[in-house]
Amino acid sequence: MVVKPLVVGHRGWLQRYPENTLVSLRAALELGVDALEFDLHLSRDGHIVVIHDATLERTTDGTGRVSDRTLAELKRLDAGAWLAPRFAGERIPTLEEVLGLVPPGVVLYAEVKDTRPEMAAALLPFAAARADSMIVHSFGADFLEAFRRRAPAAVRTGLLGNVTKLDLGAAARRLNCWGIHPCMEALTREQVAAWQAEGFRVMCWTVRNEADARRALALAPDAIGADCPDVLLRLMGRG
Numbered sequence: 001m002v003v004k005p006l007v008v009g010h011r012g013w014l015q016r017y018p019e020n021t022l023v024s025l026r027a028a029l030e031l032g033v034d035a036l037e038f039d040l041h042l043s044r045d046g047h048i049v050v051i052h053d054a055t056l057e058r059t060t061d062g063t064g065r066v067s068d069r070t071l072a073e074l075k076r077l078d079a080g081a082w083l084a085p086r087f088a089g090e091r092i093p094t095l096e097e098v099l100g101l102v103p104p105g106v107v108l109y110a111e112v113k114d115t116r117p118e119m120a121a122a123l124l125p126f127a128a129a130r131a132d133s134m135i136v137h138s139f140g141a142d143f144l145e146a147f148r149r150r151a152p153a154a155v156r157t158g159l160l161g162n163v164t165k166l167d168l169g170a171a172a173r174r175l176n177c178w179g180i181h182p183c184m185e186a187l188t189r190e191q192v193a194a195w196q197a198e199g200f201r202v203m204c205w206t207v208r209n210e211a212d213a214r215r216a217l218a219l220a221p222d223a224i225g226a227d228c229p230d231v232l233l234r235l236m237g238r239g
Contacts, residue, residue: 005216006034006107006223007232010206011052014227018080019059020050021090022101032238033229035107037205038098040123041114047071048095048122051079054113058082060092067114095126108134109181109203109225111160115143120150127155137181144175158203163187169195179203181225184216192219207232 012024013031020038028036039052044067056062062069062077071094080090095110102108108130112119115138127136128151136151137158138144144157151157158179159172164186172180172195179201192202205225207213213232216224226232233239 004223005221006203007032007229007236007238008035008037008107008109008203008205008223008225009033009229010037010225010227011039012036013229015208018083018087018090020052020093021079021087022093022097023080023087023090025093025098025101028229029102029106031229032233033106035109035223036098036102037109037111037225039111039113040095040119041066042116042119042122043071043074044068045070046118046122048119048126049074050093050095050098052113095123099126099130104133106133107223109158109223110134110136112136112138112140112143112147115140117146119143120147123147124150124155128152131155135179137179141171141175144177148176158201163191169198169200172200173198179222181205184212184219187219189219192221196222210235 009028011019013028017024017027038050040048043049055065060077060079074092079092080087127134131154135156135158137160139160156178158181159177160181161168162183168180180195181203184204195202202221203223204221207216207226210231213235
């Protein structure tokens, strides 16, 4: 039985592996996380790829926008050598490849970065097929609203945001979200408890060190996103 809060590997195991790659996601799974979080963009030819930025420079040897490249072009790029030579040859994965890697029972937080209408159509079949384990979340309220209208009731959505910039509760109610996913800035235990009392599942982010991990645990959310899931697991007596 999984003990809450769920430990969520943010982009896999971001502090030790090239983010959003299969090697990073696999390492987080082997470490023992309960869930994985990763980011989604669309290629020029309509394939969903797992990468954080809209542009390629930071995490690959490519340049330009993800959306301007076909899947074949994206697959020729190196997505690992930027972090360390031993990761040379890692590629930008597709959503299909990630789903093929992750066993049943592991929760998936799929963050939609590319919020164009085409993404909703492309993502819906995957989200419906994994409705028991996938949460589609985004900062984009317009995207979530449009996606929610098209998605079956079983598909879960979550709103990402900052409590200093947005009334997340009001927005999540309007959007009929399953979850509220705030950053930890200015977040309080009382606010988390109030959302939980309404029936929302709360996933807070992002833990980058032991101090962050202790603060996140004190908030008592349902899940915690971590760049260092090893630290969080250790503090929970699971590592």
